[in-house]
Amino acid sequence: xxLSLILSFSLLTAIDFKHNExxxxxxxxxxxxxxxxxxxxxxxxxxSKDYQYLIFTNDFSxxxxxxxxxxxxxxxxxxxxxxxxxxxxxxxxxxYVRRVKRxxxxxxxxxxxxxxxxxxxxxxxxxxxxxxxxxKTSINKLKQLIKN
Numbered sequence: 001x002x003l004s005l006i007l008s009f010s011l012l013t014a015i016d017f018k019h020n021e022x023x024x025x026x027x028x029x030x031x032x033x034x035x036x037x038x039x040x041x042x043x044x045x046x047x048s049k050d051y052q053y054l055i056f057t058n059d060f061s062x063x064x065x066x067x068x069x070x071x072x073x074x075x076x077x078x079x080x081x082x083x084x085x086x087x088x089x090x091x092x093x094x095x096y097v098r099r100v101k102r103x104x105x106x107x108x109x110x111x112x113x114x115x116x117x118x119x120x121x122x123x124x125x126x127x128x129x130x131x132x133x134x135x136k137t138s139i140n141k142l143k144q145l146i147k148n
Contacts, residue, residue: 015041015059023056027088028073040145051075051083053142057131060138065092065130074109074135080143082109085135096124100131109135 020041021032035043041059044052057063058071068091075084085106090097099121100106105128108118120128 015039017041020056020059023071023073023088024054028086042142042145050077052078053080055138055142056088057134057138060141061134063130063134063137065090065127066096066124067092070097070127070131070134072131072135072138074138076139076142080139081111082135082139085109087131090127092127092130096127099124100128105131 017037020037020043024030024032024035024043034046035054036046037043041055043054045054053076055074055076056071057074058069062069070090070092071088073086073088074082077083087097087101087106103121105119105121112118118128118132120132
């Protein structure tokens with residue numbers, strides 16, 4: 001693990017549901033009304049989809065990359081395997097975020113929970129490591145919330 005990553009393992013105190021709805025609508029191009037949101041920030045589709053949960057990593061983790069936080073929308077099935085994910089916003093350096101988005105880095109998560117071998121993007125290692133750790137931490141917290 002890179003020493004530049006700052007990990008925080010407690011849930012953030014306030015979930016900005018209005019901001020998340022904006023991200024669902026404008027970035028993910030989905031209807032925010034097609035989800036149920038619970039107080040912990042777990043979104044479930046009202047109608048059956050190829051995913052069971054939608055979470056935003058900034059609601060579950062606070063892991064900094066090279067220059068800041070990167071918020072990832074993570075879609076998971078009922079076994080907590082990733083079915084899709086997308087970087088929805090980032091405070092990190094644009095060049096590094098573009099490298100992570102352009103390369104097949106994000107596709108490595110598909111089908112995995114957080115235990116898959118994810119190879120970071122050369123030239124954007126800190127950013128990609130932060131995304132990886134953020135997704136991993138968020139899925140782990142989701143599992144804990146669902147089990148309780």
